[in-house]
Amino acid sequence: MAKDKPTKLRARMPRGFADRGPAELAPTRAMLETIRKVYELYGFEALETPFIEYTDALGKFLPDQDRPNEGVFSFQDDDEQWLSLRYDLTAPLARHVAENFDRLPKPFRSYRAGWVFRNEKPGPGRFRQFMQFDADTVGAPTVAADAEICMMMADTLEALGIARGDYVIKVNNRKVLDGVLEAIGLGGDENAGRRLTVLRAIDKFDKVGIAGVRDLLGEGRWENPEAKSGDFTKGAGLDENQSLKVLAFVSLQAGSVELQNVTSSVQAGLAVEGEVLTFRSDAGRESYFIETSRGVLDGLMGHFGDNLTSREGIEELAEIARLTESAGYDRDRIRIDPSVVRGLEYYTGPVFEAELTFEIPDEKGRPMRFGSVGGGGRYDGLVGRFRGEAVPATGFSIGVSRLASALSRLQTEATPEFGPVVVVVMDRDQTAHYMGLVAKLRQAGIRAEMYLGNPKNLGNQFKYADRRNSPCVVIQGSDERAAGQVQIKDLIEGARAAAAITDNAEWRESRPAQFACTEGELVEKVRELLDHHGVPHGAKLA
Template sequence: MAKDSKERRPRAETPKGFRDYFGAEVSERKAMLDKIAEVYHLYGFDPLETSAVETVEALGKFLPDVDRPNEGVFAWQDEDKDWLALRYDLTAPLARVAAQYRNDLPTPYRRYAMGPVWRNEKPGPGRFRQFYQCDADTVGTGSVAADAEICAMLADALEAVGIPRGDYVVKVNNRKVLNGVMEVAGVLDPSDPEKFAHERGIVLRAIDKIDRLGPDGVRALLGEGRKDESGDFTKGAGLSVKQAEVVMGFTSAKRDSGDATVARLRELIGGSVLGAEGVTELEQIAALLAAQGYGPDRIVIDPGVVRGLGYYTGPVFEAELTFEILDEKGRKRQFGSVAGGGRYDDLVKRFTGQAVPATGVSIGVDRLLAALRAKGRTGGDTTGPVIVTVMDRDRMADYQAMATELRRAGIRAEVYLGNPKNFGNQLKYADKRQSPVAVIQGTDEAARGVVQVKDLVLGAKIAAEASHEEWKSQPAQVEVARADLVATVRQMLGRG
C-alpha cells in the first residue's frame, strides 16, 4: 500500500518584491511622518484616509510601466464582475474623493495622506511592490500660488525631519514648456492632442531617466531604441536626429541663474503658445517663492525635471538630496530624488466631465527614511521596554503590579512571560529587546520590601570598557525600597 503523502508545509518567506518592517523601522517611520504631518498641518492641510482598494476604472491608466498587465496594478474581478485593484498611488484615490464628495468639501480642498501603495512591477534591489507614500495636494484652484506653496511646504518638511539647507534642492519645471518644445520638434499637434501620444510617452520616460542613463542613453531612447548592459532592447520614440536634438536642448537648458534659464527656455519653445504659458508660470512661481524667502539655495528652476507619469499638465517638481553616499560598489554618488509631484488639472475631470485644477507632491517615505539613516538623523525611539523579571512564578501578580506602576508613570514596561526557570534567558531576552533596565525581585527581596534595579545599558558599557574591579564598584545594579522603584528607574533612564 502506498504511503499517504504528507501535507506540504507552506514556505515561511516574504513574497518576492515585498518586505517586513520591524520595531525600530516602524518607530522611525512614524516619528518622521509625524514631523511631516506637523508641517502640513501648519499650512492648513487636513488628513485623509482612503480605501486601499479602488475600481480599476477609477484608478485609470497612468503608470509608466505600460508593458505590464493592467498597467502595473494588482487587480482582480469581483463577484459583480467589476474589476478592483490595490491603489498604485495616493493621487488617483484623491481624484475619486474630490469628485464623489464635491458638494461637501471646501473649495479648494487641501489634504494630506500617508500610507502604503502597491505596484505590480518587476522587483529589484531597493525596488519593492509595496511601499509607503506621503502626499499633500490642493484641489480646486488653478493659481500657480498653490504650486509655489507646495514647493515651499516640501522644503520646510525636509528641514523638519532633519535634512539641512544645503543638503537638498527642490527643482521646478513645467510640462507646458516641454510640450512646447515637443511642438517645435514635431511630436505634438495642438489641434489633435492624441496624435503622437505614444511617442510623447516614450520621450517623457526617457528624459526622466537622464540622471541614470546620461545624454547618450536618452538620445538612443528618443531615436530607434537602446540596448542595456544585459542585452535587453527598449524600443525608442523613433524621432529623427534633428527632432531628438530639439528635445535634448531642453534637457540642457539650465543656466547659472533662474532668469538665464527662463530666457533659454523662451528660445527653445519658439512660437508655441502653450510653451510660452509654461515659461510665464515658471516666472510667477519663482517670484512668489522669492517673496517668501525661498531662494536658489532651496528651490531652483530646472528643465531636467519632467516626471514620468502621464497625468501632469503644468508645473512639476522634484526634491533631490545632494549629499554623497557610497553605493553597493563603494563608489561615491549623490543620494538623489526623494519626492516629486506637479499639477494634474485633468484627473478629477475624468469623473465629473468638468475641469477641476489640482496640484500636489508625494514623498517617497522609504527613500527619505534611508536618507535620514545615512545621515544619522533618524528620530524614532528604538529603546525597548523596562523588563520586570520573574523570579517566582507564583508571584506573577506582584510583577504585573510593578509593570503597571511603571506604565502609569509613563515608562514603557513589560513582565517577562517566557519560562522563568533560567534567569540568564530573561537577561538574554532583555538584550534582544534592547531593554535599558531590568527589575529583579526574588523571595528574599520581597520579604525585605526591596527590589534590585539593573541598568543594562551602563552594565554593558562597563563590562566592555572597564576592569573586573571597576565593574564591581559601579552602580549598574542597585537595591532600593519597593516604594522607590519608579523614581530609580526614571533616574536610570535619564542618564541613558
Template structure:
C-alpha cells in the same frame, strides 16, 4: 526524534512584499509624524480612503484597462464588478472629491498616508507594496498653489532631518515639454511612443550628461557593458532643439524661466515659461530660492500632468558597500493634474499635489545619519519566584501608571535566560526583586545600556561578578524615580 509533519505549510513571504519590525516602524512613525505636523502647519487636513477602488475609477492610472489585473491587483465583488487595490493615493482622492464636491471647501487642502500596491515584477528596491505620503490642493487654478506645494515639500524634508543643502526641489512645466515636442514635429497621439522615448532620454541628463542624452535622442546609445538602447530617432536639428532647452538652466530661477521663454517660441511652451516665472517670483520672495529650483530636465512620467511638475531630490552622497559614492536621488514628486477630477464630473477641476516615497526617504535618512536606530523596548520586570508573580505584576503596573512602558517576563526560564530576553527586547533596564529584596522593601535595577558598556571594558570574569556594573539596589518606594533616571540617561 520527532518526525516532521508532512502536512506543514511552508512559511514564506510573497515576492515583492516585506515584513517590518519594531525599529523600522518606530522610524516610520517618527518620520510621518514630522511630515504630518508640517502639512497641518500649512493648513492641510487629513483624509483616508479605502485600499480598494472600483477598477474603472482608476481610469488612466491602469497600465491596461482591458486587463484589470495587469499592473494592479484586482478581483470581482459579489455584484460582479471589478475592484482593484489602489495604485497610488491620487486616483482615490479624485474620486473622493468628485463624490463630496458640494460639501468640501474650495480650494480643498488634504493629505493622505498609507500603502499602495503595484502588480509588477519585483526586484531589488522594487516592491509590490510601499508607503506614500501625499498632499494635494484641489480647486486652485493659480500656480501659486504649485509654488506652495514646492515650498511645503522643502519644509517637510527639513522637518524629518534632511539638512538644507542636502536636497533640492526641482520644478519644470509639462507645457514646456509639450511645446518642445510640438516644435520638433512630435505632437499628436500618433507620436505618443516617440514622445515617451524623448522624455526618458531627457530624464537621464544628470546621469549621462548632454552627449549621452544626444545619443538617446538620435539613433541610440551603447553603454560601458556593451548593451545598446535604441534612441528616439530624431535628426540632429531636432535633438539640438531639445538640448538647447535643457541648457537653459541659469544661476537664478527667473533667469532660467526667461531663457526657456526664448527657447520655446510656440504659445503652449511660452505659457509654461510664464507659469515658471510666476513660481520663481513667489519662491524667491518667500526665501526658498536655493531650495526650490527651476530645472528643465525634470520629467514626470504620468500622462495626466498638465502644468508644473516637481521632484524632490537628495543631493548628498554616501559610499556603497564597495566604497563607491552614490546618490539616493528622487524621494518624491508630483505636479498639476487639472483634468483628473473632471473624469467624474461635467467639467475639469484644477488640482496639484506632491507624493513622498516614505520607504525610500526612510532608507536615505538611515544612510545620512550613519545608523539604523532601533526602538527602545519596555522595562522588563524579572520573575525569580513564580509563586510571587503577582508582586512582579504590581511593580510593572506602578511603572505603567507613571507612563513608563513595562512588562513582566511571562516565560518559564531562569535568571540568565530572562536577562537574555530583556536584551532582545532592547529593554533599557530590568527590575529584579527576589525574596531578600522583598523582605527589605527594596528592588534592584540593572541599567542594561551602561552595563553592556562596562562589561565590554572588563576582561576578568571575577572582576565583572564582583563589580556588577550599572546595578543598584534602592527602596521600593523610589522605583519610579530611579527608573526615570536611567531612562533619562539614554
C-alpha cells in the same frame, strides 16, 4: 501501513515585498510625525482613503483584458467588478473629491500617508509595496498653489535635518515640453504613446546624461552602451532634428547651450561635451549662445516662446520663481530646471522634484548623488474625469522609504531604540504581584512588561531583556518582597562595566550597575535611570 508525514510549509516572502522591524519602523514613525507637523502648519488636514479602488477609477489602467495586470494588482469581486490595489495616493484623492465635491471646502487641502502597490518587476531598492506621504490642494487654479507646495517641500526637508545646500526643489512645466512636442509633430491623441516614451527618456536625464537621453529619443539604449550589452530599452524613434529640439530643451538646465541653425535640408550632427550641447552642420558654424547670466527662463522663452502652449508654461514658471523668491526661497532652494518632466501622463502644468544633492558611495565605492526623494505637479484633468469639467489640483508625494534611507545616511551615529523595562519572574506563585509592579510603571508612562515565557531559568529572562534592548530589569525574590524592596539592574551601564571585567568571580562579587530601592521608589528610580541614559518615556496615564 505507515502514515504519510505532514508536509511542512516553507516560510517564504513574495518577491518585491519586505518585513520591517523596530530599527526601521521607529525612525520612520518619527520622520512621518515631523512631516505631518509641517503639512499642518501650512493648513493641510489629514485624509485616509482605502487600499482598494475600482480599477477604472485609477485612471491609467483599464480592465480591457481578461485581467488588467499592467502595473497594478487587480481582482474581481462577486459582482464581477474589477478592483485594484492603489498604485499611488493621487487617483484615490481625485475619486474622493469628486464623490464629495459639494460638501468639501474649495480649495480642499489634504495630506495622506499610506502604502501603495505596483505590479512591476522588483529589483534592488525597487519594491512592489512602498509608502508615500502626499499633500494636495484641489480647487486652486493659480500657480500660487504650486509655489506654496514647493516652499512647503523645502521647509519639510529642513525640518527633517537636511541642510540648505544638500537639497534643491526643481520646477518645470509640462506645457513647455508639450509645446516642443507639438512643434516636432507629436501632438494629438495618436502620438500619446510616443510622447510618453519621450517623457520617460527625459526623466532619466540625471541617471544617463545627455548622451543617454539622446539614445532613448532615437532607436533606444543598451544598459551598457559601450559594450551594447544588458537590457535594451526601445526608444521614441525621433529623427535627428526632432531629437535636437528636445535635447536643447533638456540641456537648458545646464545654464548655457550652443545651438546651430539646423534646417530640414541640412544634415545635422551632435557632439556632447560635458553636459553642454554643440550642434554642428556641414553648412558651417553659424551659432549663438544662451548666456548663463540671462537665466534658464530667458533661454526657454528665446527658443520655445513662439509656441503658445510653451509660452504659457514659461510665463507660469516665471510667476512661480517670482513668488518663491519674494518669500525668501532663493535658487539654491527652489530653481527652474527643464530636465524635470515626471513620468505620469496626467500632469498638465508645473511639475516638481525634490532632489538631495549630497554624495554617497555607490556599490563600487564611487561618489554619487543621492537623487530624488519625491515629486509631483499639477493635474487639472484627474478630478474632472468624474465630473465632466476641469478641476484644478496640484500636489506633492514623498517617497517615505527612500527619504528614510537618506536621513539614516546623514546621521553621524545611530541612536538606539530601547525596548521596555522587563520585570523578571522569580516566583511563579507571585505572578499577580509582578503584574502589579508592571502596572505601576505603565501608569507612570514607562514602557514595561512582565516576562511571559518559562520563568524557570533566570538566565534566559536576562537574555530576553538583552534581545529586547531593555534599559533595565526589575528583580524581586522572596527576600526582597518580604523587605518591601526590589532590585534594579541597569543593563546599559552593566554592559559598559562588563567590558572591563574579565574574571567571573569579580563579576559575581561586584554585581555592577545593580541597586536596591523600596517598592514605593520603583517608579522614581526607574525614571531617573531612563533620564540618565536619555531614554524617552511617556507621560503619566490618566
